[in-house]
Amino acid sequence: MRNYMYILVMAVTTYMIRVIPLTLLRKEIKNRTFRSFLTYVPYVTLSVMTFPAILESTEKPWISFVGFGAAMVMAYCRVSLFAVSMGSCLLVFLLQFL
Amino acid sequence: MDRQIYLRGVKQGIPVGLGYFVVSFTIGIAARKASLTAFQATVMSLTNLTSAGQFASFALIASGAPYVEMVISQAVINLRYCLMSCALSQKVDSRLPMHHRLFMAFGVTDEIFGLSISQRGKLDPWYTYGVMSVAVPGWSLGTLAGVLSTGVLPRTFLNAMNMALYGMFIAVFMPAAREDKKLLPVIFLSMALSTLLQVLPWFDFISSGMKIILLTLVISMGAAVIMPVPEEEL
Numbered sequence A: 001m002r003n004y005m006y007i008l009v010m011a012v013t014t015y016m017i018r019v020i021p022l023t024l025l026r027k028e029i030k031n032r033t034f035r036s037f038l039t040y041v042p043y044v045t046l047s048v049m050t051f052p053a054i055l056e057s058t059e060k061p062w063i064s065f066v067g068f069g070a071a072m073v074m075a076y077c078r079v080s081l082f083a084v085s086m087g088s089c090l091l092v093f094l095l096q097f098l
Numbered sequence B: 001m002d003r004q005i006y007l008r009g010v011k012q013g014i015p016v017g018l019g020y021f022v023v024s025f026t027i028g029i030a031a032r033k034a035s036l037t038a039f040q041a042t043v044m045s046l047t048n049l050t051s052a053g054q055f056a057s058f059a060l061i062a063s064g065a066p067y068v069e070m071v072i073s074q075a076v077i078n079l080r081y082c083l084m085s086c087a088l089s090q091k092v093d094s095r096l097p098m099h100h101r102l103f104m105a106f107g108v109t110d111e112i113f114g115l116s117i118s119q120r121g122k123l124d125p126w127y128t129y130g131v132m133s134v135a136v137p138g139w140s141l142g143t144l145a146g147v148l149s150t151g152v153l154p155r156t157f158l159n160a161m162n163m164a165l166y167g168m169f170i171a172v173f174m175p176a177a178r179e180d181k182k183l184l185p186v187i188f189l190s191m192a193l194s195t196l197l198q199v200l201p202w203f204d205f206i207s208s209g210m211k212i213i214l215l216t217l218v219i220s221m222g223a224a225v226i227m228p229v230p231e232e233e234l
Helices: A002-024 A032-050 A053-057 A061-076 A081-095 B003-033 B038-048 B051-062 B067-077 B079-091 B098-106 B110-117 B125-148 B155-179 B183-199 B208-226
Strands: none
Touching: A002 B038, A002 B051, A002 B067, A002 B079, A002 B098, A032 A053, A032 B079, A032 B110, A032 B155, A032 B183, A032 B208, A053 A061, A053 B155, A061 A081, A061 B155, A081 B003, A081 B155, B003 B038, B003 B051, B003 B110, B003 B125, B003 B155, B038 B051, B038 B125, B051 B067, B067 B079, B079 B110, B079 B208, B098 B125, B110 B125, B110 B155, B155 B183, B183 B208
């Protein structure tokens, strides 16, 4: 029973964090600096989460680094999201058999 | 509902769903160690949808920590979702009805957010629902499989799936950097600083979730002050 209470407490806390800004910020924010800040947030957060953590996605950092490089180049060349993701995934899968 | 937009979400959500399956597979293994049943672990994944938060919860559950400690740890670890939710609130139509906001909020994760925010123009909630309808089952079923597994999937396969998730992140921020040259130095600076915080021993006392928040706040604020986005692009 206690486990279910933990799960409930976790779920409510996490949902509150997610739902409060989306429901309370209903007007467009006019402040230019704040809007610029929000524009940068997704790119910064995703970059920070990607590197260096991506190097640990396989046991050999160089393989991960090759996968990282390949994904960066493909994405910069506007290869589709699905292809970038599956391409780097397949490359890394094969390199592990070297 | 726009069927085409929903289906685009489903299609682009496939790498997310696959990646989630693998990551939550490891969550399932950790849940079993914390002596959760397969059902409890699956319910947790279905209702929480947060990798770092769920990983952190197992230590607390195993030690029988007070509930308030659980609230604080989840709030801190998942604080970045609050920032993402702020950004989403500006990405949707300001007249978007409440029930869509309530439902979309459930799907604010790094990956679903990343895909949603990279859509052109205003975000249609049905795109997000499309991604969620692959990602949420992937996450929950992966957890279930992890609890029930006895190490059947080969390591090489799991590693490659990890890469798929990161590949998706990269496919979100790099094309944007090509269109807007301001983003490129910001992205590389973010990676460099995050490496620095990871490597330098003085920052070991900060949890990895907290590092993400601090870096996001500092770098985004800095970029907003130094290179404010032109009025017409906002």
